[in-house]
Amino acid sequence: MGKQRVLSxxxxxxxxxxxxxxxxxxxxxxxxxxxxxxxxVVDLHAITVPHNPATLAADTYAIAxxxxxxxxxxxxxxxFVQSHVSAHSELAWLLNCITPLNWLQDMIQFKEKAVxxxxxxxxxxxxxxxxxxxxxxxxxxxxxxVGEDQKQHLExxxxxxxRFNHQFAKDQPVLKLPAPLISKEGARVxxxxxxxxxxxxxxxxxxxxxxxxxxxxxxxxxIKRCKTDPIRGLTFDDPERPECxxxxxxxxxxxxxxxxxxxxxxxDMGWGQFKPLFTETVINALKPIQDKYQEITADKSYLESVxxxxxxxxxxxxxxxxxxxxxxxxxxxxx
Numbered sequence: 001m002g003k004q005r006v007l008s009x010x011x012x013x014x015x016x017x018x019x020x021x022x023x024x025x026x027x028x029x030x031x032x033x034x035x036x037x038x039x040x041v042v043d044l045h046a047i048t049v050p051h052n053p054a055t056l057a058a059d060t061y062a063i064a065x066x067x068x069x070x071x072x073x074x075x076x077x078x079x080f081v082q083s084h085v086s087a088h089s090e091l092a093w094l095l096n097c098i099t100p101l102n103w104l105q106d107m108i109q110f111k112e113k114a115v116x117x118x119x120x121x122x123x124x125x126x127x128x129x130x131x132x133x134x135x136x137x138x139x140x141x142x143x144x145x146v147g148e149d150q151k152q153h154l155e156x157x158x159x160x161x162x163r164f165n166h167q168f169a170k171d172q173p174v175l176k177l178p179a180p181l182i183s184k185e186g187a188r189v190x191x192x193x194x195x196x197x198x199x200x201x202x203x204x205x206x207x208x209x210x211x212x213x214x215x216x217x218x219x220x221x222x223i224k225r226c227k228t229d230p231i232r233g234l235t236f237d238d239p240e241r242p243e244c245x246x247x248x249x250x251x252x253x254x255x256x257x258x259x260x261x262x263x264x265x266x267x268d269m270g271w272g273q274f275k276p277l278f279t280e281t282v283i284n285a286l287k288p289i290q291d292k293y294q295e296i297t298a299d300k301s302y303l304e305s306v307x308x309x310x311x312x313x314x315x316x317x318x319x320x321x322x323x324x325x326x327x328x329x330x331x332x333x334x335x
Contacts, residue, residue, distance in 0.1 A: 004142035012059035019189035019199035029071035037077035080310030192226035195242030
């Protein structure tokens with residue numbers, strides 16, 4: 001038997017931050033030799049909320065370059081842009097037509113984002129979980145790396161698979177049932193300004209996150225101004241000190257030290273002693289990524305060739321799945 005297949009992606013909305021890296025991309029890198037990987041830049045998802053058309057293409061290429069800079073290896077993985085493979089949009093429409101409306105209305109992220117957008121909320125925000133399902137199902141993914149906040153989307157995908165196969169492919173299932181691949185550590189990196197909220201690109205405050213391409217001065221300033229508490233002695237897992245737990249976890253993950261080693265090292269520290277240590281660790285951890293990113297983006301033809309090859313490989317798999325789905329639904333095939 002061949003390797004199991006993994007599918008995942010990131011939206012090109014702003015720079016990637018430590019949450020994206022530690023919660024997703026670094027985990028992809030560490031396990032990529034164990035799987036057949038398809039990693040895409042999900043630019044179709046980026047327009048479910050107001051976006052800037054002038055920067056969408058550049059942001060898309062930047063995310064693809066960061067994939068490579070973070071260590072995605074083309075010997076094990078395939079990188080492509082979602083909108084470059086038209087099967088994503090077509091399968092999403094077909095699956096929309098069999099997905100009950102109440103399933104989508106119950107999605108937590110829709111409820112949260114719809115409140116922010118008010119009367120301007122678009123239909124795309126309601127149905128984008130079906131597009132996410134199409135992304136996964138086109139490649140017959142066995143596993144999908146997801147954070148805790150994305151588990152509901154994967155459950156919806158599994159519900160769609162069961163509904164489709166039961167209604168249209170009972171004798172010979174067409175769509176594969178994917179399983180979650182969840183990292184135990186670093187899967188949920190929290191904001192620097194509020195340790196109870198996830199680090200997010202949508203947070204209006206730049207101080208809430210450290211971006212992978214931040215300069216040393218920017219990193220230093222953000223850590224100096226991040227939220228802490230007046231207690232001396234730093235400890236993990238204290239529900240009364242969420243910012244302390246978050247910063248220690250980030251230090252642990254970026255330094256490569258064990259949790260016990262960090263707990264021992266920092267148990268008597270004050271923030272004035274910890275913050276410079278943490279700052280140096282972040283800067284040193286991100287420098288290789290930043291250097292590689294500059295090297296990749298200096299040669300635009302190389303990045304274009306990676307994405308062209310990625311599109312061709314993705315299309316070969318995606319178009320076969322789309323053909324099988326359409327046949328199960330009763331569509332005539334072009335001659």
